[in-house]
Amino acid sequence: MDTLDTIIEVVSTSAPVIRGGLAGRRRKADEENPSGETQMAADVWADEYLEAELTAIDGVGEFASEEREGVIDCGDGLSVAIDPLDGSSNIKSNNSMGTIIGVYDAPLPASGRNLVMAAYVLFGPITTMMVAREGTVTEYVIEDGDRRPVKEDLTLPAEPVVYGFGGRVPDWFDEFADYAREIENELKLRYGGSMIGDMNQVMTYGGVFAYPGLQSRPEGKLRLQFEGNPIGYIVESAGGRSSDGEQSLLDIEPDELHQRVPVHLGNEELIDRLESTL
Ligand SMILES: O=P(O)(O)OC[C@H]1O[C@](O)(COP(=O)(O)O)[C@@H](O)[C@@H]1O
Ligand SMILES: [Mg+2]
Ligand SMILES: [Mg+2]
Secondary structure: OOHHHHHHHHHHHHHHHHHHHHOOOOOEEEEEOOOOOEEEHHHHHHHHHHHHHHHOOOOEEEEEEOOOOOOEEOOOOEEEEEEEEEOOOHHHHOOOEEEEEEEEOOOOOOOHHHEEEEEEEEEOOOEEEEEEEOOEEEEEEEEOOEEEEEEOOOOOOOOOOEEEEOOOHHHEOHHHHHHHHHHHHHOEEOOOOOHHHHHHHHHHHOEEEEEOOEOOOOOOOOEHHHHHHHHHHHHHHOOOEEEOOOOOHHHOOOOOOOOEOOEEEEOHHHHHHHHHHO
């Protein structure tokens, strides 16, 4: 098994463990993460669990997480960046959440062009996993300790159906609000407050997800290394596009591990239109 196969295996065997540990960890952890957000007990626990599992893999040289300040050096090899629980504020209301992983062949922080694999686990009514590697995307169901492919060579449906945009509407820039008005006339709203849950709807039905730059925070909310790049890599591998408003997320040269970025993802035509509106 090569290192990427081992990472995929470890993430998928960790998924039922993480899912099983969520119920007792719905409280706040009295700590902030490096982005200044209050952590949930589940964030801290999933981070520690995945850190132990992933740094133990031969061929993983660096590990970094949305939930910890610096990069851990764990030998020679690939660099792994994770968002252990994406959408963890949803744990209180029992809505969907996910785990995101990006594997880079360069030291962190790295460009999305250095990604060699990206994947996410979605904790919905069932546990699914989406893996992008070598230009193709596979969706799996994780059940009874087994990971079974349910869709190979997944591509975004040509006719988009859904959209979901984050941030408070009065905080949007006018150009984004104009774009949103157009999209609202064409597609159905699906916004659940977890990028992975919302993006999985776009991967399934076609459409557009965005957490745009805001007037109060032009850099947006989501983090390039842990969220923007991996999901950008997945959507681009499925024939869609990612953008910070001007260019592919994967073309951004990172300055900092926890840097934020405006995120727009989805069908090519919808992201082209967004870029010409912004
Ligand atoms: O609560 P808001 O502002 O809609 O933000 C939701 C966004 O923030 C996130 O929850 C941020 O990710 P984390 O939960 O990993 O911090 C995204 O999953 C989601 O798209
Ligand atoms: Mg997240
Ligand atoms: Mg998170």
